[in-house]
Amino acid sequence: MSEDNVVIRLENVSKTFTIRDKVSGNLLKKSWAFASGGNKRRIEAVKNINLEVKKGEFLGIVGANGCGKSTLIHLMTGVYKPDKGGTASIDGTYIRLSLGLGFNGQLTARENIYLNGSVMGVKISELNKNFRKIIEFAELQKFVNTKLKYFSRGMRARLAFAVAVHAEADIILMDEFFGGVGDERFKARSDEIFQKAFVNGRTIVHVSHNMRTIKQYADRVVLLHEGECRGIGSPDEILDLYRETIKVRRLSMREE
Amino acid sequence: MAQGLAARIYTIIPENNRIERIWLLAKTDFNIQYSSNALGVIWAFVYPLMRILIYYVVFSFVFAKDIPNYGFYIFSGIMIWMYFQESTKGGLKVMRSKRYLLENIRFNKLDVYYASILTNLIGFLVNISVFLAMMIITGLPITWKLIYYPIFIINLMMLCLGLSLILSTINVYLKDISQLWELVLLLMFWINPIFFAKQKIFNMFPALLYANPLAGIIINSRDVIMYGKDPDWFLVGYNYVLAGSILAIGVWSFNKFFHKAIEKI
Numbered sequence: 001m002s003e004d005n006v007v008i009r010l011e012n013v014s015k016t017f018t019i020r021d022k023v024s025g026n027l028l029k030k031s032w033a034f035a036s037g038g039n040k041r042r043i044e045a046v047k048n049i050n051l052e053v054k055k056g057e058f059l060g061i062v063g064a065n066g067c068g069k070s071t072l073i074h075l076m077t078g079v080y081k082p083d084k085g086g087t088a089s090i091d092g093t094y095i096r097l098s099l100g101l102g103f104n105g106q107l108t109a110r111e112n113i114y115l116n117g118s119v120m121g122v123k124i125s126e127l128n129k130n131f132r133k134i135i136e137f138a139e140l141q142k143f144v145n146t147k148l149k150y151f152s153r154g155m156r157a158r159l160a161f162a163v164a165v166h167a168e169a170d171i172i173l174m175d176e177f178f179g180g181v182g183d184e185r186f187k188a189r190s191d192e193i194f195q196k197a198f199v200n201g202r203t204i205v206h207v208s209h210n211m212r213t214i215k216q217y218a219d220r221v222v223l224l225h226e227g228e229c230r231g232i233g234s235p236d237e238i239l240d241l242y243r244e245t246i247k248v249r250r251l252s253m254r255e256e
Numbered sequence: 257m258a259q260g261l262a263a264r265i266y267t268i269i270p271e272n273n274r275i276e277r278i279w280l281l282a283k284t285d286f287n288i289q290y291s292s293n294a295l296g297v298i299w300a301f302v303y304p305l306m307r308i309l310i311y312y313v314v315f316s317f318v319f320a321k322d323i324p325n326y327g328f329y330i331f332s333g334i335m336i337w338m339y340f341q342e343s344t345k346g347g348l349k350v351m352r353s354k355r356y357l358l359e360n361i362r363f364n365k366l367d368v369y370y371a372s373i374l375t376n377l378i379g380f381l382v383n384i385s386v387f388l389a390m391m392i393i394t395g396l397p398i399t400w401k402l403i404y405y406p407i408f409i410i411n412l413m414m415l416c417l418g419l420s421l422i423l424s425t426i427n428v429y430l431k432d433i434s435q436l437w438e439l440v441l442l443l444m445f446w447i448n449p450i451f452f453a454k455q456k457i458f459n460m461f462p463a464l465l466y467a468n469p470l471a472g473i474i475i476n477s478r479d480v481i482m483y484g485k486d487p488d489w490f491l492v493g494y495n496y497v498l499a500g501s502i503l504a505i506g507v508w509s510f511n512k513f514f515h516k517a518i519e520k521i
Contacts, residue, residue: 081515096360
């Protein structure tokens with residue numbers, strides 16, 4: 001742990017993807033495009049971000065679709081490497097929660113709990129102890145031995161969240177995780193967890209369109225716009241700014 | 257007694273749960289392979305035995321039994337071969353099949369590769385036990401030279417781990433590698449002394465003995481388990497160097513390309 005309690009540090013982080021578009025046409029056209037690189041495009045997903053997240057902090061990330069939020073999460077976890085000149089570091093165990101990912105559909109809820117927990121570094125003896133708590137938290141008592149492929153999105157989300165909370169990951173990164181899932185009751189309980197997380201010194205990075213959660217819990221919010229950081233600050237400030245950028249964008253789209 | 261031993265093992269394991277985790281990953285994969293079938297794990301026993309039976313019937317026709325105990329000859333080669341084939345084919349897909357873990361959780365990414373190598377070891381060990389049981393039943397002598405056998409298992413695992421790392425990295429960039437690898441496997445199947453007497457191949461093409469990393473393992477392991485002979489120590493050393501180099505290239509390429517690769521999956 002670094003001396004100033006910073007668990008995620010991004011310095012001059014940019015991320016450029018080089019992608020190849022699919023070439024339609026005959027083989028000659030295709031091979032020419034392959035050789036010349038004519039179908040190559042560079043996409044700057046994230047541009048020059050400087051950011052520090054402190055231990056126990058709740059950081060919200062907002063921005064329009066395609067503004068680089070998910071890429072930023074991947075850069076934080078170190079799964080993506082930043083472009084030259086930038087450094088990203090993360091300190092502690094983490095789990096990234098996003099919809100539809102994170103579990104193997106061929107495995108049952110029980111197997112997924114053990115596998116994910118173990119990969120996160122929890123001993124099996126610990127998991128045995130916490131198993132019922134996890135199942136009860138996710139309210140999946142009737143589906144312990146059901147394969148995940150039969151689960152609804154909401155059920156998966158509940159399970160993933162329950163595992164993340166009980167496996168005691170230091171850092172939980174949520175990528176639009178609650179987008180449209182979970183009923184009011186589950187939301188109320190996840191709110192409870194958000195509050196507890198502060199007590200336990202858990203760090204949460206939350207990418208969301210749900211302004212209510214961000215407003216209520218985030219200590220700081222980052223506004224991304226087309227890969228750039230438009231502002232970091234208190235939820236109220238940034239959410240106002242966000243609404244403005246959306247308005248401007250709508251206007252400019254109308255003019256086009 | 258067993259409890260005390262378990263407790264002692266636990267104190268040797270560092271505070272993290274790495275070994276436990278690798279084992280759980282391997283076990284889970286093994287279950288996935290078989291649990292969806294009606295016969296379940298029984299396939300792990302039946303499949304290799306049926307395969308060996310079929311090869312035995314077919315090839316004793318073709319080769320008119322110029323090798324004594326031909327059934328055992330095939331069996332001892334094919335169990336090595338099946339481990340090699342299954343674990344490299346599985347390893348090739350690891351980055352895709354384990355994406356849901358690699359992308360979301362912090363852990364040593366190499367663990368999923370260790371696990372994939374271990375998964376097939378379970379089936380391999382089953383095969384070895386069946387082999388030994390059949391030797392006892394038919395009255396073939398098992399000698400103390402059998403203690404050398406783990407040398408070849410480790411050599412084989414190193415080789416498969418290295419190839420898995422290389423192949424799975426390539427697989428991200430070039431999906432065709434899975435078809436290419438099938439072809440390589442097909443070729444290797446026929447140039448290795450699995451069915452043929454080793455003299456037949458290597459008298460014709462002596463270079464093949466050294467050019468392919470599996471031949472030495474098959475020959476030596478067969479000498480040890482079936483004939484009760486000492487292994488050819490030079491060949492053992494050579495194969496270790498070869499497998500070690502492939503593993504080193506594998507680890508290097510994985511470390512170098514993993515981040516790029518995961519973006520492309």
